[in-house]
Amino acid sequence: MTDETKRSDAEWREILDPDVYRVTRQAGTEAPFSGALCKLYEPGTYSCICCGAELFRSETKYDSRSGWPSFVEPVSEDAVALHEDRSHGMVRTEVTCARCDAHLGHVFPDGPEPTGLRYCINSVALEHEPEE
Numbered sequence: 001m002t003d004e005t006k007r008s009d010a011e012w013r014e015i016l017d018p019d020v021y022r023v024t025r026q027a028g029t030e031a032p033f034s035g036a037l038c039k040l041y042e043p044g045t046y047s048c049i050c051c052g053a054e055l056f057r058s059e060t061k062y063d064s065r066s067g068w069p070s071f072v073e074p075v076s077e078d079a080v081a082l083h084e085d086r087s088h089g090m091v092r093t094e095v096t097c098a099r100c101d102a103h104l105g106h107v108f109p110d111g112p113e114p115t116g117l118r119y120c121i122n123s124v125a126l127e128h129e130p131e132e
Helices: 009-015 018-026
Strands: 044-048 054-057 080-085 092-097 103-108 118-121 126-130
Touching: 009 018, 018 103, 054 118, 080 103
Parallel strands: none
Antiparallel strands: 044 054, 044 126, 080 092, 092 103, 103 118
């Protein structure tokens, strides 16, 4: 079985929609309030659009009014990886998929309890799987 998480840049570019590729493989950002999942609050799970790894659950999602889907925590500590991001003249913490290294967004220390964190995630990096 081929490890689909270890694709070349050319392979990712070929299989992903251009907007998804720009965000997930080139650390881009979608425009605020433009994402299809921004205002979705139906029960379910949010998975990585690139590899299908389970990342967030609907019960941890909240309206941060930031323009991007926001969560207080991932499904598990090892579902995402955190990296220092010094791009655009800022120091932030980048969030990537731990399985395939897709750029998801950033995490900020201004979220609600119980974690105080705001995982600010691009809609195009996620796929919502409704609860059955």
